[in-house]
Each structure stands twice: as C-alpha cells, then as structure tokens.
Amino acid sequence: MPAITEPKLISGNANMPLARAIARRMSMHRGMSVGLVDARVERFNDQEIFVEVYENVRGEDMYIIQPTSNPANDNLMELLIIADALRRSSADRITAVIPYFGYARQDRRAKARTPISAKLVANLIAEAGIDRVLTLDLHAAQIQGFFDIPVDNLYSAPVFALDIEHSFRNRLQDVMIISPDVGGVGRAREIAKRIGAPLAIVDKRREKAGEVAEMTVIGNVTGKTCIIVDDICDTAGTLCKAAEVLVENGATEVHSYITHGVLSGPAVERITKSVMKSLVITDSIEPSEAVRSAPNIRIVPTAPIFAQAILNIWNGTSVSSLFETETLAPIYEGMYSRG
Template identity: 80%
Template sequence: MNAKQPKLISGNSNKELASAVARRMSFHRGEKVQLCNARVERFNDAEIFVEVFENVRGEDMFIIQSTSNPANDNLMELLIISDALRRSSAARITAVIPYFGYARQDRRTKARTPISAKLVANLITEAGIERVLTMDLHAAQIQGFFDIPVDNLYAAPVFALDIQHHFKNLSEITVVSPDVGGVGRARELAERIGADLAIVDKRRAAPGEIAAMTVIGEVKDRSCIIVDDICDTAGTLCKAADLLKETGAKEVHAYISHGVLSGPAVERISKSAMKSLVITDSIQPTAAILDTPNIRIIPTAPMFAQAIQNIANGTSVSSLFDRSSLAPIYEAAYPAA
C-alpha cells in the first residue's frame, strides 16, 4: 500500500488508553507505532501550551483525548493540539474522543439555559477538526450538532462478549434499564445475548431527589444486569441495585460505558448490593477505582485502534457493531468468543 499510515497524538486526559491504542496499531501494522512526540504543558498561570516535535505536514492525524474531568482543561488541550496540527499543515485531523464531555447538556431543560453540547461541537469544528470518533454518546442527536462526520461506536457489542464469557447460564439473565430513557440501550444488549428486559421506573419529587422507584418486569431469582452509558455519583445506580435485590433478584451486576465515578461514587459502589460493576477505560480510572474489588474495567483500545485503521483506509466503521467483526479483535480477552 502506498497510502500513508495514520499518526497518533495524545493529550493528558487518558495517556494509558492512547498508549494502548498505539500498541494495538503496532499489532495491525506489524511494525512499532508510537504516539507522536509532543509536549502538552501548562504555564504557571495554567495556560495550556502545545509543541509538536515531529513533522506532520500532509499526515493523517488522530488526536486521542477524552474530555473528562477536568473537562474544561481537557477540552482546551484538544482544541489547542488541533490548532497546532492545522498550522503545521496536517492533511486531516480526526478527534478520537472516547468520552464526550458536556454530552448531558444536549437540550434546554428550562428557560435561560445553554445547549453546551452544541457549543462544544462548534468549538471542535472551528478548531480545524474534520472528523470525530467517539463512543456511546449520551444522546444520539448530538451527532447532528456537528457539521463534520461523526462515528459513534457502541460498547454494547463488547459488553455482550464479556457477558457471554463470564456468565454460564444466559437464560437466567435479565437486562435492566435504570430509567425509561435508557430502554433502547438496554434492549439492544438484551437482544444481543438473548435475555429478558426489565425497567426501573423512577419518579422525582424535585431535581436530584428520587421520590419512588418501581421495577417493571420479572426479576425474581434472576441475575440482573443494569446497563447505562454514564455513572457519575452512582446514587441512582446503587438505589436501583438495592431495589432489584429487594424485589427478589438473585444477584445484581452493572455494565456502564463511561465510569465518571465522581464524589462518593466509588465508596457507594464498594458498599452496594452490586456484585460487580463493569466499566470501560474511556475515562482513565483513578487509583481508588483500580483498588475496588467489585469494579472491573474492559479495554476499548482494540476497538478504537481498528476504527482508526478503518477510517484511515476509507473502510467501514459500522462493521465494528457486528459480533463477527468484533470477536476476532477481542480474541485474546475472550478466546471462546
């Protein structure tokens, strides 16, 4: 092939994932791939400075940067790296954003409030980024906020592989959505593994206060798997797990795409009724998360590396939604897949 291979560069938000993607791409190419030599630093007044030490003229560049906590700093790093690459005559710049921050502000919930997700989309586009690769956007309509192509990967196919590997009797599993809005996500996973579906319906007395929760569906003597895209403080998740146990569930697990896990989340999970919480590494896990016995992390590097390679080669990214395409990529982790 005469086509140039993609080059990777990373901000500071999730260096471990970026390095894992580079290692995986080394496996694809049969030659060592390293992150582009650059520095992303802060001046004494916290201004961000970026310097790229390699020639990127005419290169197909991929910036790996989650806009997780601290969201503003990581977002600015992404924008400034893009500007540095654009001014250095990179041929194309793709932002690989495993976790897209501000995604929960995707609409006006009351008068005189912003739609911050749209604002962030505008900033990304104006910075010179020509394509976005992300995973499990909080709301599908966010793709429409961009005037550039957006590839939204899904964690559900990887979750399905993990569940089939760790659970012996799939006929005893019920997939549970923690709210009505997440039914589509839960249904997709349930269909992939051939499981039943249940919903936890919650009613709020006031913003942030849950008045009552009700289980819709059969969970008695079942292994329940709660599925959601984001777990922040884990309050709703732990209450849903408690309710499922009270309703007769044999055991409760949770699969969450993005483990924000801020504030008291880790402590709540460690003391909760959940037997396990499975998250991806879209957000770099803290030491507290790594030290919690009932939290397990699924790698996303194989999926992102393949998606980057497909984008660079002009081939299908949606093929990664299918088990037949994804299982070989995760063969080392799930040999029986």
C-alpha cells in the same frame, strides 16, 4: 483509493494510558511500530495550556486521542489547542478521537434560559480545524447532528455482550437486562437482543437533580441475575439505589455494565458498599487508583475497538462493521472465547 501516509497518533493528558494502548494495538495490526507523536502539552503558571509538536506533521493523517472527562474544561481546551497546532503545522486531516464526550448530557434545553452546551462544544471542535470525530456511546444519538463534520459513534454493546456471554456463560438463562430509566431502554434492549435475554425497567422519579424520590420495577425480576446497563455512572446514587430495589423485588444478584465510569465524589465508596456484585466499566475515562483497587469494579479495554476504528477510517473502510459482535470477537482475541 489506498492511503499513502501512515496514520499518526497524538495525545493530550486526559488518558495517556489509553492512547499508548491504542498505539500498541495499531502496531500489532500494522506489523510495524506505531507510537505517539512526540509533543509537549503543559501549563504555564496561570494554567494557560501550551502545546508544542516536535515532529513534522505536514500532510499527515492525524488522530488526537483526548476524552473530555474531568477536568472537562481543561481537557477540552487541550483538544482544541492540539488541533490548532496541527492545523497550523499543515496536517492533512485531523480526527478527534474522544472516547468520552463531555457536556453530552447538556444536549437540549430542559427549561427556559439554559444552554445547549453539547452544541456549543460541537461548534468549538469544528472551528478548531478538526475534520472528523470518533467517539464511543454518545449520551444522546442526536448529538451527531450538532456537527457539520462526520461523526463516527462506536457502541460498547457488542463488547459488553461478549463479556456477559463469557462471564455468565453457565447461567445465561437466568440473566435479565435492566434499564435504570425509561430513557435508556433502547441501549439496554440492544444488549438484551444480542444475548437473547429478557428486559425489565426501573422507573425512577426525581424530586430534584441528584436525588431519586421513588423507584418502581417494571417486570418480574424474581430469581433473576439482573444486569443494569447504562452509558454513564457519575455519583452512583441512582445505580446503587436501583440495585437495592431489584434485590428487594426478588433478584438473586445484581451486576452493572456502564460505558463511561465518571465515578465522581462518593461513587467508589457507594459501589464498594452496595449490594451490587460487580460493576464493569470501560477505560474511556482514565480510572483513578481508587477505581482500579475497588474489589467489585472491573475495567474492559477499549483500545482494540478504537485501534481498529482508526485503521478503518485511515483505510477508508467501514466503521459500522465494528457494531457487530462477530466482527469484534477476533479483535478482542482470546479474551472472550465462546467455549
């Protein structure tokens, strides 16, 4: 059954450049102007969040674009309050577009008397009146099961595969994909399979959180151009150490492809000074000025895939079609020509 109303976008303050980019992409696809709903999302003096929507949204199909990145609590509350404002304004359907899903690393009880915060956040989102969630590279796939509402989890693998094939097109035979830990093997294997590259693992053992005690390379990386693949880079300590270990084991070059560039604390300085030739991240989290100006950090846009996913949801067509490289190539237009 064809959609009657047009999709409408609204954004919090977490990543306004991405929201505008998604609106521009949707405008190109629709052949008409798609803008962000006029609203204000601001704070009172005591930091309470206030939302006011200036346009009529009664009966509309609404999409809230709001990653729950740093400051995670503020951005999460903005998302929930925007959803409440839309629900009380009689919006027909509310989809939360969460490019980076904060609290996803707290997806299980690692020890006694600790929370499963990802499940709590899922409950809050559903209780706020949100009908559907669209996100990118959830840290743990089982988080989708924390929700009693539909969750569409997009993957960066096909986009990264296109980028790798384009950036390393003259030396793909020397490329080896690296998982920075045993838990991320599935993610790394997916990209390795897409580009026909071998796979190796950096096995790490921690003495305590935030510190890496020992690293061992499983696989022969001698003479290889190594590409580390992961979903989150926070302080970049593990990433930079893994790059050093790979070079010590004979790798000629080390590059990294990370979906979510949290890049907190000393991360940018570490990356700039590291042996890594390049770090490629997406704009799921709004990059800081330091990130944008770093000489060896490059940003891949996510607006094309999110714009198409929103249109597919609105049209009632397949979102899983966006998991394929062949589907994404035309969406990313001339960025990654295979010639």
